[in-house]
Amino acid sequence: MSDKRVCSYMVTKTKTSTKTQSAAKNQPMTVADISQRIAHHLQFTQGEQVCADQKPAYWRATSLALNDIIVEKLQSTKTRQQQSEAKSVNYLSLEYLMGRLLANNLHNLDLYKNTEKALKDMGFELADLCEEGADLALGNGGLGRLAACFLDSLATLDYNAMGYGVHYQHGLFKQSFVDGHQVEAPDMWREFGSPWEICRLESSCTIPLYGYVEEIAQADGTTASIWHAGKMLKGVPWDIPIVGYNSQTVNALRLWECRADSAFDWEQFNNGDYLNAHQQQVAAETVSKALYPNDEHDAGKELRFVQQYFFSACSVQDIIARFENQYGALADSKNWSLFCDKVAIQLNDTHPTIAILELMRSLIDVRNIDWDNAWAICQKVFAYTNHTLLPEALEKWSVALFERVLPRHLAILYRINEAFLNNDVAALWPNNDDMRARLSFIEEGHERKVRMAHLCVVTAHKVNGVAQIHSDLVKQDLFPEFNQLWPTKLTNVTNGITPRRWLKACNPLLSNLLDSTIKGDWAKDLNRLSELENFADDEQFQQQFMAIKHQNKIALSKEIKSLTGVTVSPDAIFDVQIKRLHEYKRQHLNLLHIIALYRRLLADPALEMQPRVFIFGAKAAPGYQLAKEIIYATNKIADKINNDVRIQNKLKVVFLPNYRVSLAEKIIPAADVSEQISTAGKEASGTGNMKLALNGAVTIGTLDGANIEIAKEVGDDNIFIFGLTVDEVKALDTQGYNPYEYYEKNAEIRACLDWLDTDYFTPGVAGELSSIKNCFLSGGDPYKVLADFQSYADAHQALDIAYQNKKQWAKMAILNTALMGKFNSDRSIEDYVRNIWQLTVSN
Numbered sequence: 110m111s112d113k114r115v116c117s118y119m120v121t122k123t124k125t126s127t128k129t130q131s132a133a134k135n136q137p138m139t140v141a142d143i144s145q146r147i148a149h150h151l152q153f154t155q156g157e158q159v160c161a162d163q164k165p166a167y168w169r170a171t172s173l174a175l176n177d178i179i180v181e182k183l184q185s186t187k188t189r190q191q192q193s194e195a196k197s198v199n200y201l202s203l204e205y206l207m208g209r210l211l212a213n214n215l216h217n218l219d220l221y222k223n224t225e226k227a228l229k230d231m232g233f234e235l236a237d238l239c240e241e242g243a244d245l246a247l248g249n250g251g252l253g254r255l256a257a258c259f260l261d262s263l264a265t266l267d268y269n270a271m272g273y274g275v276h277y278q279h280g281l282f283k284q285s286f287v288d289g290h291q292v293e294a295p296d297m298w299r300e301f302g303s304p305w306e307i308c309r310l311e312s313s314c315t316i317p318l319y320g321y322v323e324e325i326a327q328a329d330g331t332t333a334s335i336w337h338a339g340k341m342l343k344g345v346p347w348d349i350p351i352v353g354y355n356s357q358t359v360n361a362l363r364l365w366e367c368r369a370d371s372a373f374d375w376e377q378f379n380n381g382d383y384l385n386a387h388q389q390q391v392a393a394e395t396v397s398k399a400l401y402p403n404d405e406h407d408a409g410k411e412l413r414f415v416q417q418y419f420f421s422a423c424s425v426q427d428i429i430a431r432f433e434n435q436y437g438a439l440a441d442s443k444n445w446s447l448f449c450d451k452v453a454i455q456l457n458d459t460h461p462t463i464a465i466l467e468l469m470r471s472l473i474d475v476r477n478i479d480w481d482n483a484w485a486i487c488q489k490v491f492a493y494t495n496h497t498l499l500p501e502a503l504e505k506w507s508v509a510l511f512e513r514v515l516p517r518h519l520a521i522l523y524r525i526n527e528a529f530l531n532n533d534v535a536a537l538w539p540n541n542d543d544m545r546a547r548l549s550f551i552e553e554g555h556e557r558k559v560r561m562a563h564l565c566v567v568t569a570h571k572v573n574g575v576a577q578i579h580s581d582l583v584k585q586d587l588f589p590e591f592n593q594l595w596p597t598k599l600t601n602v603t604n605g606i607t608p609r610r611w612l613k614a615c616n617p618l619l620s621n622l623l624d625s626t627i628k629g630d631w632a633k634d635l636n637r638l639s640e641l642e643n644f645a646d647d648e649q650f651q652q653q654f655m656a657i658k659h660q661n662k663i664a665l666s667k668e669i670k671s672l673t674g675v676t677v678s679p680d681a682i683f684d685v686q687i688k689r690l691h692e693y694k695r696q697h698l699n700l701l702h703i704i705a706l707y708r709r710l711l712a713d714p715a716l717e718m719q720p721r722v723f724i725f726g727a728k729a730a731p732g733y734q735l736a737k738e739i740i741y742a743t744n745k746i747a748d749k750i751n752n753d754v755r756i757q758n759k760l761k762v763v764f765l766p767n768y769r770v771s772l773a774e775k776i777i778p779a780a781d782v783s784e785q786i787s788t789a790g791k792e793a794s795g796t797g798n799m800k801l802a803l804n805g806a807v808t809i810g811t812l813d814g815a816n817i818e819i820a821k822e823v824g825d826d827n828i829f830i831f832g833l834t835v836d837e838v839k840a841l842d843t844q845g846y847n848p849y850e851y852y853e854k855n856a857e858i859r860a861c862l863d864w865l866d867t868d869y870f871t872p873g874v875a876g877e878l879s880s881i882k883n884c885f886l887s888g889g890d891p892y893k894v895l896a897d898f899q900s901y902a903d904a905h906q907a908l909d910i911a912y913q914n915k916k917q918w919a920k921m922a923i924l925n926t927a928l929m930g931k932f933n934s935d936r937s938i939e940d941y942v943r944n945i946w947q948l949t950v951s952n
C-alpha cells in the first residue's frame with residue numbers, strides 16, 4: 110500500500126457517516142463526501158485488510174458507496190410515484206444484458222468526475238477500477254441488450270417502470286479459444302455477491318406447479334376449478350436499481366431467484382428422509398441456475414418451460430401485490446378497471462407468454478373475477494413485441510408437457526382458443542376448417558404443440574415489430590390473418606440504444622468534443638447531434654473528429670494485442686463485425702471475402718489497397734455446430750494471414766474472445782466500418798448497427814432491419830449498401846436458388862471455396878474447413894451468401910476507395926454520428942408510451 114493511500118484512508122476514517130451533508134440537502138456530492146462514503150465501506154463493509162491487490166476492495170467500496178446514494182433516490186422515487194399514482198409499465202423479459210454498472214451509474218448521476226478525483230487522492234484511477242466489475246450478462250444478444258437500454262430510457266424520462274427478469278446464478282457463458290475452437294466456461298458474475306443488489310425477502314412468493322385440477326360444480330351452475338399443485342417453488346426477488354440520466358428517477362430491475370418452498374417440500378420429505386429433502390432444494394435451485402444460451406433457437410426443454418413459468422408467475426403475482434398494496438384488493442369489482450388504468454405489461458418476445466395465463470388464473474381462481482372481466486383485463490394490460498421471423502425461434506411447447514406442468518393453465522388456454530376460433534375466426538372465415546387449423550393455438554400433428562405467439566397476438570392489444578421492414582413483414586408474412594382480423598393491432602416501434610452508455614460513457618473523447626461543439630445536452634436529446642452537419646465539411650473539425658477516432662484505435666490496438674497477441678496498426682481501416690454468431694448474420698460472407706482479399710494480395714503483392722484489420726466478436730450457442738465451425742475457420746484463416754509476411758501487414762484478422770457488453774464498449778469507439786450484412790428479411794432490426802454509426806463508423810450493409818432506416822437518415826452517400834433486397838430474396842426462393850451456379854460462374858468464389866478443402870489453413874489436416882464449403886454448396890446456402898458475394902466485394906472496393914480520400918471519409922463519419930438522433934432508445938420509449946402503454950410522467 111502506498112503512503113498516499115494510507116494517508117487518505119486515515120484522514121477519512123475518523124469521520125465516517127453514511128448520510129453526508131450534501132446528500133441530506135440534495136446537493137451534488139462533493140469530492141470529500143464521496144471519499145468519506147468510500148472510506149466508510151472500506152472500513153465497515155469490507156473490514157479493510159492490507160493486501161497486495163487493493164483494486165477489488167476499492168471497486169466494491171466505491172460501488173457500495175454509490176449504491177447508498179442510489180438507494181436513497183430509489184426510495185424517494187417510489188414515494189413520488191405512489192403519490193402521483195402514475196400508471197406503471199412492467200417489462201417482462203427473460204434476458205437483460207446490463208453490462209457493468211459502476212461507470213454508467215456515475216455518469217447518469219453526474220458523479221463521475223468527482224469520484225474520479227476522490228479516487229485519485231486515494232491513489233486509484235477510476236477507469237481502472239471500473240474494469241474490476243463483472244458484466245451482468247443475463248442475456249444472449251440483441252433482445253437482452255434492448256431491454257437494458259429501455260430501462261435506462263424509462264428512468265431517464267421519469268416513467269414509472271419495473272423490469273422483471275430472472276436472477277440467473279450463471280449468465281451467458283464465458284468464451285475462450287483453444288486451438289481456434291470455442292470453449293465455454295460458466296459465468297460467475299456474483300460469486301462473491303454483487304454490490305448493486307438488494308434482496309427483497311418481504312416480496313417473496315410461492316409458485317405452484319404440476320399436480321391436477323379438480324372441477325367442482327357450483328350452486329349457480331358454473332364450475333370452480335381447484336388446482337392441487339404437486340410442487341411449490343419459492344421466488345425470491347433481488348432488486349437492481351436503474352438510475353436515470355440527469356433525471357428524478359431510480360427504478361428497479363427485479364430479478365427472481367428460485368428456491369424450494371421450505372414449508373411445502375421440507376414437510377413432505379423431512380420425515381425420515383432429511384437428505385432427500387436437500388435434493389428438493391437443489392432441484393428447485395436449478396430453475397434459476399443458468400441462462401439458456403440459445404438465441405433464435407427453441408431448445409424445447411422442460412427446465413426452460415418451468416423457468417419461463419416460474420418467472421412469469423412471480424412477476425404477475427408481484428404486479429398484483431403492488432397494485433393491491435396501493436389501490437386495494439382486486440377482488441373488489443371497482444378496482445378491476447383501475448388495474449387496467451394503472452398497469453401495462455410488455456412481453457419481450459414470447460418467452461414470458463405464460464404470464465397471460467397466470468393473470469387469468471389469478472383473477473378467476475384466486476380473486477373470483479368472472480371469465481369475461483378477467484379476459485377484458487388481460488386484453489387491456491398486455492402488449493407483445495416480436496423480435497424475430499425465423500421459424501426455429503417461434504416458440505412451441507408440447508401439449509403433453511404443458512398438461513403435466515401446468516394443467517390449469519392449459520385448460521384456460523383451451524378456453525381462450527375455443528372462444529377465439531368460434532367467435533373471431535368463424536365471423537371472418539365461416540366454416541373454414543383450414544383457417545381454424547392455421548390460427549388455432551394448437552398445432553396438430555404427431556406431437557400436438559402450443560403456439561405461444563398465437564396466444565400473444567390474440568390477447569395483446571398491440572403487437573409490435575422492432576424496425577419498419579420487420580413490422581411490415583410481421584404483418585405480411587408472419588401474421589397476415591391476424592392483421593386481417595385486427596387491422597390496427599400490428600404496429601412498429603423501431604429499436605433504439607441509450608446514448609449514455611453507447612457514447613457518453615464509452616467514448617469520453619468524442620463526448621467531450623460534442624459537449625464543446627453542440628448546444629445543450631445531446632445525451633438527453635440526441636437529435637441535437639444534427640448540429641454537427643454544419644461541421645461535416647469543416648477541416649479543423651474533421652481533424653479533431655478523426656484524431657479522436659485514431660486515439661480510440663490506438664487504445665483498441667493495445668487491447669487486441671493483450672487479448673490475442675496480434676499486432677495491428679491503428680492506421681489501418683478497423684472493420685468490425687460484432688454480434689452473436691448465426692448463419693443469417695453471415696459472418697461467413699465476411700470470411701469468404703477476407704479469403705478473396707488474401708488471394709488477391711498473394712497474386713499481386715503490390716495491389717493498391719488500404720491496410721485493413723477485420724475484427725470479429727461473437728459467441729456461438731454451445732450446441733450450434735456450424736456456428737462453432739465458422740469461429741474455428743475464422744481463427745485458422747486469421748492465423749495464416751496474420752503470419753504471412755508476403756502481404757506486408759495489409760491484412761489482419763482478429764477474433765476477440767468473450768464478446769460481451771464491456772468489450773463492445775471498447776471496440777465500438779474505434780470502428781471505422783460497421784458490418785451489417787444479414788440476408789435481407791432475416792435481421793429484425795439490429796442495434797449494434799446504431800451503436801457503431803453513432804460512434805462514427807460507416808456501415809456496409811444490406812437493406813435489412815434498421816439498416817434501411819439508418820440509410821434513410823444518413824443518405825445514400827454515407828453508407829455502403831449491397832446485396833439482394835427482401836423482394837429479390839423472395840423471388841430467388843420462388844425461382845429456386847442454386848448456389849452451384851455462382852460457384853461455377855464466379856472463378857474467385859470457386860477458388861476460395863476449393864482452398865478450404867486443402868490443408869493450407871490447417872497444415873497437415875486437409876478438409877478440416879470443408880464443412881464451411883459444404884454449407885454453401887451441399888448445404889444449399891440457405892442464407893444466399895454466394896448470391897450476394899460479388900455485390901459485397903464490389904461495395905468493399907468502393908469503401909476502400911472512399912477511405913483513401915481522408916476528407917471525404919471524415920465527412921461520412923461525422924455525418925453518421927450527426928444523423929443517429931432517431932435511434933435514441935428514449936425515442937423508442939416515447940413511441941411505446943404514446944402508442945402502446947399510455948403512461949404519464951411521474952415527477
Ligand code: 26W
Pocket residue numbers: 249250251252253255403404405406407408458496497502504575604792793794795796814
Ligand atoms: C427461444 C430461444 C430464443 C432466444 C432469444 C429465440 C429468440 C431469441 C431472441 C428473439 C433473439 C434476439 O435477440 N433477437 C434480436 O432482437 C433484437 C432486439 O429487437 C433485434 O435488434 C435483432 O435483430 C434480433 O435478432
